Amino acid sequence: xxxxxxxxxxxxxxxxxxxxxxxxxxxxxxxxxxxxxxxxxxxxxxxxxxxxxxxxxxxxxxxxxxxxxxxxxxxxxxxxxxxxxxxxxxxxxxxxxxxxxxxxxxxxxxxxxxxx
Numbered sequence: 001x002x003x004x005x006x007x008x009x010x011x012x013x014x015x016x017x018x019x020x021x022x023x024x025x026x027x028x029x030x031x032x033x034x035x036x037x038x039x040x041x042x043x044x045x046x047x048x049x050x051x052x053x054x055x056x057x058x059x060x061x062x063x064x065x066x067x068x069x070x071x072x073x074x075x076x077x078x079x080x081x082x083x084x085x086x087x088x089x090x091x092x093x094x095x096x097x098x099x100x101x102x103x104x105x106x107x108x109x110x111x112x113x114x115x116x
Contacts (some may be wrong), residue, residue, distance in 0.1 A: 001026070001081060002021065002023045002029055003033055005023055005024040006024075021103055026104060027106065027110055030080065030083065031104070033080045033081075034076075034077045034080050034083060034086070034114040035114050035116045037076040037079055037080055038076050042054045042056070043057075044096040051079065051086055052076070053076050054062055069091055069098065070088035070091055072086075073086075073088050073091070073116075074088050076115060077102050080104075082106045082107045082108075083104050083105070083107075084105055084107055089101050099106065100115070101113055102114045102116070
């Protein structure tokens, strides 16, 4: 499945060599979509308010354990089509920034690491 290609640094759209909006294809599209799912705040997606990680609703400022954060991120990764398994392998806080990585397995059995 193709998705819009986003710049890794600022998460902005990129253009292809013809000046069109660039598309990402498998396997990169899956990793990018998982990273997007991990970054999406619940309620932020205007056409589907239920999608996203409940950062404001139950994570940020609630003193949750890293395991609870990991479970929420794994659940978000599983919403991406073609992802059949997700495991949060690293999670860390630095100031007000949450970062980490997820190991995902797609429908073809390929394993990929996704950082967010």
